[in-house]
Amino acid sequence: MNLSTKSRYALRALSNLLQQDSCLSIKTISQREKISSDYLEKIFSKLKKSNLLKVTRGANGGYSLARPANQITLKEIVDILEKKQFSCPSSCFCRSKTVWQQIYSNFNHYLQAITLDDLKASSKKVIYLDHAASTPVDPQVISTMIHTLQPAYSASTSSIHQYGRQAFQLLEDSRQKMAKILNVSPKEIIFTSSATESNNTILKGVAFANQHKGKHIIISSIEHDCIRQSAHWLKSQGFEITGIPVDKEGFINLDALKKSIRPDTILVSIIHANNEIGTIQDLQKISQICQQKKVYFHTDASQSFTKIPINLKKTPVDFLTASSHKIYGPKGAALLYIKSGSKIIPLLHGGGQESNFRSSTVNLPAIVAFTKAAQIAIANMKEENKKITQFRDYLIKEILTKIPKTHLNGPKNNRLANNINISFDNIEGESLLLDLDFNGIIASTGSACASNSLEASHVLLAIGKDHQQAHSSLRFSLGCQTTQTDLDYLLKILPQSVKKLRKLSPFK
Amino acid sequence: MNYSSKLLDHFRNPRNFGPLKNPTITSQVGNPRCGDVMKLYLRINKNKDNQDFIKDISFETMGCAAAIATSSILTELAKSKTLKEALELNNQAIVDSLGGMPLPKIHCSLLAIEALVAAIYNFYKQENYPIPDSVQQRYNRINTTCKIEE
Numbered sequence: 292m293n294l295s296t297k298s299r300y301a302l303r304a305l306s307n308l309l310q311q312d313s314c315l316s317i318k319t320i321s322q323r324e325k326i327s328s329d330y331l332e333k334i335f336s337k338l339k340k341s342n343l344l345k346v347t348r349g350a351n352g353g354y355s356l357a358r359p360a361n362q363i364t365l366k367e368i369v370d371i372l373e374k375k376q377f378s379c380p381s382s383c384f385c386r387s388k389t390v391w392q393q394i395y396s397n398f399n400h401y402l403q404a405i406t407l408d409d410l411k412a413s414s415k416k417v418i419y420l421d422h423a424a425s426t427p428v429d430p431q432v433i434s435t436m437i438h439t440l441q442p443a444y445s446a447s448t449s450s451i452h453q454y455g456r457q458a459f460q461l462l463e464d465s466r467q468k469m470a471k472i473l474n475v476s477p478k479e480i481i482f483t484s485s486a487t488e489s490n491n492t493i494l495k496g497v498a499f500a501n502q503h504k505g506k507h508i509i510i511s512s513i514e515h516d517c518i519r520q521s522a523h524w525l526k527s528q529g530f531e532i533t534g535i536p537v538d539k540e541g542f543i544n545l546d547a548l549k550k551s552i553r554p555d556t557i558l559v560s561i562i563h564a565n566n567e568i569g570t571i572q573d574l575q576k577i578s579q580i581c582q583q584k585k586v587y588f589h590t591d592a593s594q595s596f597t598k599i600p601i602n603l604k605k606t607p608v609d610f611l612t613a614s615s616h617k618i619y620g621p622k623g624a625a626l627l628y629i630k631s632g633s634k635i636i637p638l639l640h641g642g643g644q645e646s647n648f649r650s651s652t653v654n655l656p657a658i659v660a661f662t663k664a665a666q667i668a669i670a671n672m673k674e675e676n677k678k679i680t681q682f683r684d685y686l687i688k689e690i691l692t693k694i695p696k697t698h699l700n701g702p703k704n705n706r707l708a709n710n711i712n713i714s715f716d717n718i719e720g721e722s723l724l725l726d727l728d729f730n731g732i733i734a735s736t737g738s739a740c741a742s743n744s745l746e747a748s749h750v751l752l753a754i755g756k757d758h759q760q761a762h763s764s765l766r767f768s769l770g771c772q773t774t775q776t777d778l779d780y781l782l783k784i785l786p787q788s789v790k791k792l793r794k795l796s797p798f799k
Numbered sequence: 800m801n802y803s804s805k806l807l808d809h810f811r812n813p814r815n816f817g818p819l820k821n822p823t824i825t826s827q828v829g830n831p832r833c834g835d836v837m838k839l840y841l842r843i844n845k846n847k848d849n850q851d852f853i854k855d856i857s858f859e860t861m862g863c864a865a866a867i868a869t870s871s872i873l874t875e876l877a878k879s880k881t882l883k884e885a886l887e888l889n890n891q892a893i894v895d896s897l898g899g900m901p902l903p904k905i906h907c908s909l910l911a912i913e914a915l916v917a918a919i920y921n922f923y924k925q926e927n928y929p930i931p932d933s934v935q936q937r938y939n940r941i942n943t944t945c946k947i948e949e
Contacts (some may be wrong), residue, residue, distance in 0.1 A: 763832035
């Protein structure tokens with residue numbers, strides 16, 4: 292299944308054409324792409340005949356696209372230039388024919404899904420340093436997911452027929468694999484749609500199932516919004532919420548935690564590794580405190596799952612949240628570990644899927660893909676952490692020494708391997724983010740200017756930063772595809788961007 | 800949240816930025832607490848009709864892209880206007896000139912207008928001019944907290 296030289300050259304020439312709004316002559320493209328102009332002429336005249344290209348005469352004339360780039364698919368181009376269709380070459384029936392047909396059909400559909408606009412976007416060099424927000428899906432995971440989208444697994448996992456059984460088998464395989472990773476029993480793993488859903492389920496579900504015991508819930512002051520907002524809502528329902536303070540590096544004050552637990556406390560929820568500043572809490576100690584005080588303990592491990600070893604046989608956690616799209620899996624899948632025997636009311640009532648904890652037709656392709664992503668991440672964890680930690684420490688050191696008036700937010704040790712959060716005095720985070728974006732570097736800010744409220748990041752305020760420092764922060768979160776070249780490029784651009792914005796600032 | 804291409808252009812290539820030499824008057828609004836601070840420098844001269852007009856104007860802004868872009872466009876809109884004409888500018892004029900602005904960022908355009916009103920107010924004070932009621936009222940309304948006014 293190869294593209295002919297004609298198709299490959301056509302795509303090269305067209306992507307060159309895409310870089311400009313004006314027309315290009317055959318001669319220019321032929322020089323730029325080192326394709327003979329006679330050959331190119333032949334290809335372009337075919338594309339012109341099929342109304343993909345048009346010719347403008349005159350001094351600045353040449354070829355241009357006849358339609359907008361987002362309306363021309365690669366399939367159209369290939370169909371014009373290839374003599375044969377991509378299909379199973381053998382006309383006879385064999386047992387593997389269905390599989391091959393499937394592969395060819397996937398290939399054709401894939402070409403149909405990609406437009407020239409995508410080609411343009413993919414040829415732009417972008418350094419993605421926002422992995423804490425979301426990660427690109429691993430190609431192996433994509434293949435796994437596509438496979439799970441095939442008719443044989445398309446049935447509801449609750450159906451009794453053979454397709455239902457096949458789908459159910461895949462789901463239970465995933466559950467077992469996830470259980471093995473956390474060292475728990477498969478029946479303690481519940482699949483949900485997002486970390487937000489998992490966290491909402493725990494806060495609201497535990498609160499309402501245990502309100503006869505008490506109405507007091509403890510969270511930390513650096514939780515993700517889905518915990519904070521759930522807690523805030525519970526407050527309006529008559530529950531009492533205590534926020535545990537953290538120190539200047541973001542570590543929970545264990546004494547404060549001990550003292551805050553009361554006879555009517557029903558739940559403690561503390562984020563394992565913080566999404567903004569990367570602080571990794573001592574899960575062992577926190578969970579033991581909760582165990583001794585006989586109060587449920589939940590941890591949001593969205594940032595740490597498959598990045599930090601978690602063994603729930605040894606660590607007495609009652610509930611744990613993990614998410615797919617943070618670990619190179621697709622969006623729309625997450626898990627919730629619920630220790631057996633725990634009292635909890637579901638958020639969603641219905642068909643009783645997921646042991647009655649979460650009714651809904653199960654999102655099997657996303658769950659299977661999530662599981663695949665987790666297995667890949669676990670297999671690479673040690674090596675990956677080593678590499679990324681080195682990158683992180685290098686980047687922090689270089690930024691702090693190269694750029695004056697910069698401060699690291701969060702700890703030096705016990706920090707997520709991929710997290711870098713730095714305040715740049717006298718500039719605002721969002722403007723720095725955008726300036727870097729123009730230069731092909733994608734980072735993120737927890738800065739308030741990105742949201743409706745003008746309040747600065749609650750995490751940075753909780754670790755004692757003032758509002759100005761909190762507004763001037765930027766987070767770089769590294770990923771498995773980050774390279775030294777990326778970092779060098781960042782270190783070249785970042786000082787220039789900071790300098791430019793400081794020049795605009797009234798504060799010097 | 801999508802910024803218009805005009806807004807992004809003013810952010811990337813800000814016009815009239817940096818301190819003005821020997822300004823007639825300056826103003827500073829916003830609050831580092833809120834993440835936005837805007838400083839304006841104005842040189843005010845008399846035109847041939849003996850009216851005060853903005854001969855030159857520049858800005859320094861710490862803030863998001865929208866804050867920087869609104870500062871930049873404000874200097875373009877206000878330049879060469881008499882103070883009376885300048886006072887007719889409102890935040891809608893800024894938003895329109897930038898080809899629209901995402902809703903959460905509208906407060907940035909307010910900040911730019913506040914900076915201009917504050918500068919003109921400061922100038923009236925400095926020159927011992929009587930301060931018109933409307934200017935006094937607008938000056939009094941300048942937001943010094945981080946609360947977005949509905």
